[in-house]
Amino acid sequence: MKIKIFDFTDENLQDIQCCKYCIYWEYPEECIDPVKDEKEDLIQKKLKWLQDTNRLFGSCGKIIYVGGKAVGYAQYAPSKFLPHSSDYQAGPPSKDAVLISCLFIFHKQFIRLGLGSKLLQSVIDDLRSRRIKACETFARKGNSNNPSGPIEFYLKNGFRIHNDDKEFPLMRLEL
Ligand SMILES: CC(C)(COP(=O)(O)OP(=O)(O)OC[C@H]1O[C@@H](n2cnc3c(N)ncnc32)[C@H](O)[C@@H]1OP(=O)(O)O)[C@@H](O)C(=O)NCCC(=O)NCCS
Secondary structure, three states, X not given: OXXXXXXXXXXXXXXXXXXXXXXXXXXXXXXXXXXXXXXXXXXXHHHHHHHHHHHHOOOOEEEEEEXXXXXXXXXXXXXXXXXXXXXXXXXXXXXXXXXXXXXXXXXXXXXXXXXXXXXXXXXXHHHHHOOOOEEEEEOEOOOOOOOOOEHHHHHHOOOEEEEOXXXXXXXXXXX
């Protein structure tokens, strides 16, 4: 498999499959199921969030490609850029940490091949190089259907439970 990972930018926004329509973390009050006519509005909102966050925080996403095809996406930023994070019981995310809001391998045939771990490692490497102290995420217990995936994935990748919850514990990795 020829694997490449690139920063999430204006130019590759179109590559992130259904995630380009998702504003769950960014604009929780406006989060809706996209119908055809609304899709362009949702992409424009995602693009505005990306541009604002890039300007104020710096790089805030990675896309993983296999053989030139985008197969996964990670998004991360301080929690003030991700207002939905304040709705989680195990929150708020720590002030010294960057929150991984999303980490998703889009295509079923590419899961459990180590690509999610590679994508996560690229996020960790980026944050370390920027001297960020820690990264956190709301993982899910008992179900992998979650924006950033299941708790087992984060435990396997060195995270620990920072603040427990019956369904969405806040996980943390010191960098
Ligand atoms: C969660 C996810 C990002 C992990 O990426 P991945 O490439 O599949 O995971 P890796 O191959 O790097 O897995 C590393 C380890 O994490 C753990 N893990 C990964 N996915 C898991 C799952 N679904 N259940 C339990 N453990 C899991 C395992 O310990 C795994 O090691 P193993 O395969 O040797 O047992 C990916 O599977 C995914 O996106 N799944 C879909 C989740 C979903 O529906 N999200 C909705 C988004 S809106």
